[in-house]
Amino acid sequence: MTSQPSALLLVGSAKPAGESTSEVLGASLLQCLAEHGFTTETRHVARAMRTEARTKELLQAVDRATLIVLAFPLYVDSLPYLVTQALERIAEHRQAQPSPAPASFLAIANCGFPEPHHNRTALAICEHFAASAGFTWAGGLALGAGGAISGRSLDELGGMVHNIVAALDLAAAELAAGEPLREDALDLMARPILPTQAYMLMGDLGWLVQARRNRALTRLVARPFKPV
Amino acid sequence: MKATILNGALPGDSYVDAAAAALQDSLHAEGWAVTRWNLRDEKIAYCLGCFECWTKTPGLCRIDDAGHPVAASIIGSDLAIYLTPITFGGYSSELKKAVDRTICLISPFFTRIDGEVHHHARYNRYPALVGVGILPAANPPQEHTFQTLVSRNAINMHAPRHGSLVLYRSQEPADVAASLNHIFEFSGRVSQ
Numbered sequence: 001m002t003s004q005p006s007a008l009l010l011v012g013s014a015k016p017a018g019e020s021t022s023e024v025l026g027a028s029l030l031q032c033l034a035e036h037g038f039t040t041e042t043r044h045v046a047r048a049m050r051t052e053a054r055t056k057e058l059l060q061a062v063d064r065a066t067l068i069v070l071a072f073p074l075y076v077d078s079l080p081y082l083v084t085q086a087l088e089r090i091a092e093h094r095q096a097q098p099s100p101a102p103a104s105f106l107a108i109a110n111c112g113f114p115e116p117h118h119n120r121t122a123l124a125i126c127e128h129f130a131a132s133a134g135f136t137w138a139g140g141l142a143l144g145a146g147g148a149i150s151g152r153s154l155d156e157l158g159g160m161v162h163n164i165v166a167a168l169d170l171a172a173a174e175l176a177a178g179e180p181l182r183e184d185a186l187d188l189m190a191r192p193i194l195p196t197q198a199y200m201l202m203g204d205l206g207w208l209v210q211a212r213r214n215r216a217l218t219r220l221v222a223r224p225f226k227p228v
Numbered sequence: 229m230k231a232t233i234l235n236g237a238l239p240g241d242s243y244v245d246a247a248a249a250a251l252q253d254s255l256h257a258e259g260w261a262v263t264r265w266n267l268r269d270e271k272i273a274y275c276l277g278c279f280e281c282w283t284k285t286p287g288l289c290r291i292d293d294a295g296h297p298v299a300a301s302i303i304g305s306d307l308a309i310y311l312t313p314i315t316f317g318g319y320s321s322e323l324k325k326a327v328d329r330t331i332c333l334i335s336p337f338f339t340r341i342d343g344e345v346h347h348h349a350r351y352n353r354y355p356a357l358v359g360v361g362i363l364p365a366a367n368p369p370q371e372h373t374f375q376t377l378v379s380r381n382a383i384n385m386h387a388p389r390h391g392s393l394v395l396y397r398s399q400e401p402a403d404v405a406a407s408l409n410h411i412f413e414f415s416g417r418v419s420q
Contacts, residue, residue, distance in 0.1 A: 014276050046274070073277060075328045077380040078318045081274050085321035088238075113345045121318075121380055124373045128316040200338040200345060207336040210283035221335065222286040223351055225300040 005176070007033045008065035009042040010058075012072025012083040017044055021149045025108050025141075026071030028154050028165070032172030033067070041065070045072075045086045058086065059093045067104045067175060068135065070126065073146065074111035078122045091133040105135035106175065108189075110146035114199045116190040118144065139181030141167065141189040147203055148193045163191040231255050232305040232355070233264040234298070236312035236323025243397055244362050248311050251360070263301050267322045270294040274325060281332035287350060288332055295329035303333050305355045308387075310378070314361040314394070317373030333385065341383060349386045357387035361394045 009030050013020030023044075030040040041061055048058040062068060072083050079087070094100040107126035109119035123140030130137040143164065154161045167188035171181055194202070211217045233251060237244035248264060255262045273291045281289045289295055302308045312323040319327060335348035359378030363370065375392045382390030395407055 014274055020277075075275065075277075075324075076331065077377055077384060078324070080277075081321055081325040081328050084315065084318065084324045088315060088321055091316075115345060118344075118380075121373060121377050124376070125316045125318040128318075128370050128373060132316055196345065204337050207283055210279070211286070214280075214284040216284050216286055219286045220283075221350065222288075224287040225303045225333075225351075 004039055005033075005037065005066045006039040006041070006064060007067040007069055007175075008061050009040065010068065010070045010072075010083075010086070011042065011044045012070060012080055013044075014046045014080065014082065015151070017047075019151045020073070021110050021143075021146045021151055022071040022073050022108070024149060024151060024153060025110060025143065025164070025168070026069055029069060029071075029108065029168045029172060032168055033175065036172055036176035038067070038176070045082050049082045049086055055086075055089060059090065062090055062093070062103075063101060065103055066101075067106065067138070069106050069108065071108040071110075072122075074109055074113075074119055074122055077118070078125055087129045087133075091129060094133045094135075100134045103135055104138040104175070104180075105130040105133070106138040106171075106181070107140040108143070109140065110143040110149075112145075112147045112203070114145045114192065114194070114196040116142040116144035137180065138175060139171075139186065141171065141181070141186060143189055145193045145199050147206070148199060160193055163188045164193075229260050229307070230305040231260045231262045231307040231309065232298075232301045233262060233309045233311060234302075234323055234326055235264060235266045236310065236320040236326075237266070237268060238313060238320055238322055239268055241313060244311065244313055247360065247362065247395065251309065251311065260307070263305070265294075265298055265301065265326070267298075267326050270298070270326075272298065272325050272329060275328040275331070279336065282336035289329055291329075295326065298326050299330050299332055302330060302355060303351055307358065308355040309358045309360060310381075311360045312362070314363045314367075314370055314374050317370040318377055327381070330385065344383075346384055354386040354388065356389040357382045357385060358390065359392040361392065362397060363394060364397050366396060 009026040011023045013022040034040050043058050048054045109122050111118045119142035127137050167185050170185040174181055211220050235248040252262050252264050271293050272295045273293055312320045335350045337348045338345050339348045361374045371394045378392040
């Protein structure tokens with residue numbers, strides 16, 4: 001263990017840098033960790049997996065960190081393809097080392113469904129990964145209604161996200177103390193941002209507005225593939 | 229009856245390839261028309277999370293690559309089989325790159341299924357879903373996660389039936405074929 005703790009944020013969203021909810025959540029946690037004396041570094045998985053040279057840089061960044069934070073959007077009940085590929089490479093890399101450096105692994109999952117429990121399977125996969133790669137599992141934060149954040153900063157969103165801010169503050173303090181996350185941080189993160197019915201209505205209206213903007217309103221229910 | 233096999237074998241994994249071939253042969257013998265996709269050989273770009281397949285070109289990803297025929301193959305089948313080495317309890321990256329591109333098969337609009345929020349169906353009919361996971365040896369926690377993942381996918385993809393099966397690499401090919409027969413029994417019920 002180095003004298004100064006270091007946190008590496010892996011942003012698992014494929015969206016451009018600065019535009020994803022995953023990055024907002026991960027960067028907010030990193031900011032809290034910096035206040036607790038962590039050095040911080042951020043890598044975007046989609047960029048890192050584009051070339052072998054960048055993937056090697058990612059692996060070197062993993063080797064330098066004492067805490068890895070993976071923030072990702074839920075894709076079809078689990079982790080996005082590129083994140084899965086990155087975890088395969090990280091596990092292979094650490095398994096090839098006789099004694100990989102001790103480090104902790106924390107995951108932050110966000111989904112477009114209002115209920116945060118949709119993230120459970122993905123977080124279980126993260127926990128299995130941590131064990132396979134020789135990391136200490138620090139815990140998994142699950143956020144529902146990610147569409148309500150939609151890449152905007154937590155400062156901009158104000159009171160609507162006060163539980164998220166509190167959860168990240170608490171998580172940073174626990175991580176700085178070298179402890180895994182306790183239930184209170186997990187519970188705060190999982191609290192609803194909006195009532196479920198309101199979120200569903202806003203979500204559906206949002207799709208209609210986007211489709212209208214794209215002149216696709218009349219084709220929204222299209223079935224381009226021939227079913228059986 | 230039509231079946232689609234998505235083979236998520238990673239490069240050099242001859243065991244999973246052999247399982248895919250055995251599965252295809254056995255389905256053929258049962259009278260199924262089978263399309264097998266060896267995904268590592270297919271050019272399928274990663275899902276950008278742009279949602280244009282919902283709001284700009286509804287039902288169709290804007291990336292024109294093998295993701296289109298793979299999605300078409302799935303929705304055009306009675307049975308979809310996800311075959312994969314179990315990776316941390318989930319799917320391999322090779323399988324996941326194809327699965328991520330199937331959200332075009334559902335609608336963006338929300339609905340409730342058993343009290344939980346999901347997306348509406350886009351099509352009138354969806355294939356049954358079977359997950360076949362390969363592990364080096366028994367690993368109950370990862371097997372549980374894999375089975376849960378298949379079940380969750382089945383809900384989100386409106387599969388009328390689903391099932392999962394875990395095989396161990398210590399099993400002989402003949403044992404694997406016998407285990408796969410459970411799927412045939414299952415898929416036989418699908419068509420009834």
